Amino acid sequence: MHILMVSSECAPLAKAGGLGDAVAGLARALGYLGHRVEVILPAYDCLHLTDPLPQPQDRPFAVHCGGRSIAVQVLDVPLDGYRCRLLAPEPAYPLFARGRIYGEPDDAERFAFFACAVSAYVHALDEGARPDILHCHDWQSGLVPVLLKEDRRAVGAHLGTNASTAGILPIPVCYTLHNIGYQGRFPADLLNWVGLRSLPERLGHWFVDHSESELINLMQGGIAAADAVNTVSPRYAWEVIHTEQGMGLQDWLQRHAFKFAGIVNGIDTRVWDPAGDPWIPVHFDLETRARKEDNRQALCRRLGLAADPRRPVVAVVSRLDWQKGVELILHGIQYALQNDAQVVLLGAALDPQIAARFESLRAQYADSPHARLVLGYDEQLAHLIYAGADLILIPSLYEPCGLTQLIAMRYGTVPIARRVGGLADTIQDANDSIAPLEARTGYLFDEPTPDALEDALGRALWLWREHPQAFDQLKCHGMRMDWSWERPARQYLELYQYARQTQGTS
Known part of the structure; x- marks a missing residue:
């Protein structure tokens, strides 16, 4: 199968969060299963390339947005198991030359242009080069399914052609929602900006943001137009339909539940492998897990913590924002220290108020032999924390999938x-x-309250102290789990087949 993924991120070229890892991991796994996979990305000026920017191989094509015709060049980057196509607008329109992926005041126009460029690119391909499935990710590509489903006259508007676009053929589309907290809500003029001035009533309704009548919702439009839709775990798929976790899209997702599924993400088990991780001092696996203690000692040395074997190390590796349960993280740190544990935190906050609270806590414990807060992100330190910690705290208010717990279990951290x-x-x-018994891998709590957190963390600390052999078995259960991308990749292939079979029934 020829699969074309559309994303704003793909590690290692462009990564701002878990989306980049997920897209890269899935693309690689599908490629290893024998499929032809391409990922199409904006040609950011902040791409992490080991070589100079590749030279274009084909002639540029034109994309019409905002009343202008903009030439776009396609650059090709071969990666492990798949290829990446970079869409580079002409230098006069530096939409992606901002030094970062997101956070610009014109992000709406930037990614709307990207969607139009993807649509134009796909329609410009020769028939034999067109993909069998288009797989779009998150709000940044939410316009793509609509542009591909639109009637040919409207498509012609952003392609810069006349109404006779007879060569346009439908391509089935799968749309993955990685985080419904970010839906792409923008002023309605954005549709005019991309040339969709006279949407049919049916299509226009797709974009109406029912929580804010003055706005359109790009994710909502993508859900309606796609042939198959999924999010990144079955539980989250249920939550976004039946609870406030749908962030206003509950009714819309219920309406499209017939094509909505949940597939758990995987992790790259070559990058996250305690048996061969180049960033930890002592390698170990299930049979040699006693060596994990050496990494614990190395972690304490690096951060200046007391090497106290009577105190378990409780870790937090997280973005520090409201979704991740900031208040619960702060409370968990205090509770762990009050109960004779050591605490290591690695994380960064974009919100100034959240950042100030963690800065204050870091200063409070600056001289403590049992607590260390590192406010920022250090990839090497993250690997050492996973390898050296005994427990890891993840008190999220909501969590579409989460990679932290998958990585932690692989490294024997509960x-x-x-x-x-x-x-x-x-x-x-x-x-x-x-x-x-062999399926039990950690500790869970339900209510987002300090008491509930204390109950779960208290049970974990008790087992670590009072029943070390049982705690060791709990680690073993987690280390035996297979969280690689192979199983999710096969589930996505089934979803692609569903999209191909039901194309046009949305």
Whole structure:
């Protein structure tokens, strides 16, 4: 199968968060399964390239946005198991020459242009070069399914052609929602800017943001137009339809539930591999897990913590924002220290108020031999924390999938997490008497309250101290789990087949 993914991120070229890892991991896994995979990205000026920017191979094509015709060049980058196509607008329109991926005041126009460029690129391909499936990711590509489904006269508007676009053929589209907290809500003029001035009533309704009548919702439009839609865990798929986690899209997703599914993300088990990780001092696996203690000592040395074998190391590796449960993280740190544990935090906050609170806590514990807060992100330190910590705290208010718990379990670090989204799908509570013993991998709590967190963290600290052999078995259960991308990749192939079979029924 020829698969074309459309994304604003793809590691290692462009990564601002988990989206970049997920797209790269899935693309690589599909490529290893024998499929032809291409990922199409904006040609940011901040791409992480080992070589100079590749030279274009084909002639540029024109994209019409904002009343202008903009030439776009396609650059090709071969990666491990797949290829990346970079769409580079002409230098006079530096939409992606901003030094960063997101955070610009014209992000709406930047990614609307990207969607139009993708549509134009696909329609310009020779028939034999067209993909069998288009796989779009998050709000930044939400316009793409609509542009591909639009009637030919409207498509002609942004292609810069006349009404006789007879060569346009439909391509089935799968649309993945990685985080419904970010939906692409913008002023309605954006549709005019991309040339969709006279949408049919049916299509116009797709974009109406029912929570804010003055805005359009790009994710909502993408959901309506796509042939198959999914999010990144079954539990989160249920939550966004049936609870406030849908962030206003509950009714819309319920309406499209017939084509909506949940597939848990994987992790790159070559990057996250305690048996061969180049960023940890001592390698270990399930059979040699006692060596994890050496990494614990190395972590304490690096951060200047006391090497105290009587105190478990409780870690936090996280973005520091409201979604991740900031208040619960702060409370968990205090509770762990009050209960004779050591605490290591690695994370960064964009919100100034959140950043100030963690700066204050860091200063408070600057001289403590049992606590260290590193406010920023350090990839090497993250690997060492996973390898050296005993427990990891993940008290998210909502979590579409989560990679932290998957990585932690692979490194023998036991997660304590809220029972939401992908955390609920991937962690089984150690005290769940219904679950098979070998399936129990961590500790869960339900309510986003300090008392609930204390109960879960307290149970974990008690087991670590009072029953070390049982705690060791809990680590083993997590290390045995297979969180690679192979199984999710096969599930996506089934979703692609569904999209191909039901194309046009949305």
